[in-house]
Amino acid sequence: MNFEEAIQWIHSIGRFGVRPGLERITALLERLGNPHHKLSFVHIGGTNGKGSTAAILSSILEASGYQVGLYTSPYLEAFNNRIAINGEDISQEKLVEHVKRVHSVVEEIAADPELGHPTEFEVVTALALDYYASAKPDLVILEVGLGGRLDATNVVTPLASVITNVSLDHTSVLGDTVEEVTFEKAGIIKDKVPVLTTASDPVVQNLLKETASQKQSPYYQVVNSYNNKGNYENNLTFSQGIIKFGHKEILDGGQKFDYTGLNIIYNDLLLSLIGSYQVENAALALAVMEVLNFEGFHLNEDSVRYGLARVSWPGRMEVMQESPPLVLDGAHNPAAIQELSRAIKDFFKYERLVIVMGIMEDKDVKGVMGNIIHQADLLILTRPEIPRAADPHVLRDKLVEEGNIPHILVELDIRQALGLALSSANEDDLVLVTGSFFTISDARKIYEKYF
DSSP states (O other), X not given: OOHHHXXXXXXXXXXXXXXXXXXXXXXXXXXXXXXGGGOOEEEEEOSSSHHHHHHHHHHHHHHTTOOEEEEOSSOSSOGGGGEEETTEEOOHHHHHHHHHHHHXXXXXXXXXXXXXXXXXXXXXXXXXXXXHHHHOOSEEEEEOSSSSTTSGGGGOOOSEEEXXXXXXXXXXXXXXXXXXXXXXXXXXXXXXXXXXXXXXOHHHHHHHHHHHHHTXXXXXXXXXXXXXXXXXXXXXXXXXXEEEEEEEEEETTEEEEEEEOSSOEEXXXXXXSOSHHHHHHHHHHHHHHHHHHHTTOOOOHHHHHHHHHHOOOTTSSEEEEETTEEEEOOOOSHHHHHHHHHHHHHHOOXXXXXXXXXXXXXXXXXXXXXXXXXXXXXXXXXXXXXXXXXXXXXXXXXXXXXXXXXXXXXXXXXXXXXXXXXXXXXTTOEEEEESOHHHHHHHHHHHHHHO
């Protein structure tokens, strides 16, 4: 088996779809010698911001001298991106090695009628954990794939359970109400394991607090402590169980913020990521770092500042070129699109906004499109190379029915759509590609190859 054959086999398992449950992943890992029992974890769930929070935490830990595994999804350019240690993707050779180990085990489980064939995500999670167990990093940051309670990653007992926020997404699997979705997200909370969250919805907070209480787990809430005048409400004082942050200044290619944690105050921290929501993610990562400090992971201010200033997370408000500015962002649900809409206004000055958008048909189409398209002067609808992608012609027809829309063009080929957007934009305009990670993944690869 070579690398291409290994990847082809992994993706072929996609035909078994999404089947929530822990029985198959548990059986997989048992047959592999329970590699997750040999590792330490931070488990990160939530609707949006999981990957960014994981990347920021990883950057801080790496700057502090630790070996850090990072397991995320989806990938932007290559499958290997999902499984990394200190920014270095798993090699093709190592991936093939671990696919071979997992392959025979998968066949055994698939032959068991009570278990059935493992899903693609279960297989990838198993081979990632198997790889990390052999590489022996100091910590693995594990991003939830879908939901939490029945997600394949939920076999671990972490040092900290992190829930970024909760809003409606994947409703066909997770439920139609915030309460139902929160129940699934809260499923990653383990007995006596600290819980940290930036969730601001009172309903969500109450449900998370209740679950943490039932599990006897310490609960920490990360909140924006700045008032409308840009001042801290509590004069940077410590509050039990409350971590505070405040966005201070937008800079060229970054932003400054203050942080008041459990035991630490940092002023004028520089974060290299743009978008005010990234400050919230950074504060959450710092709060996790403080909890890890109790577990023996040393927290050093110089390393914290260096880690924040150097963090990179492609596909999230990523500026690909300066003239005209081209920004890629994988916002794919209403909450993420709303944050993107705000970030575009806050961080960029432009005459016209040209948006290239491709979304998945199983998403809240109206919610994803409605929060940002009215900012556009030109909207180019396209579709990534994936069967679940929504038909741009259908999207256009829905928008036309609603009226009050920008000038719309349909270009099925993303390369052509991107070229049209760039040629339509002047130096003072802004080009934004968004709607799905699949869309920006295709756009990113095309841009690097042809533009």
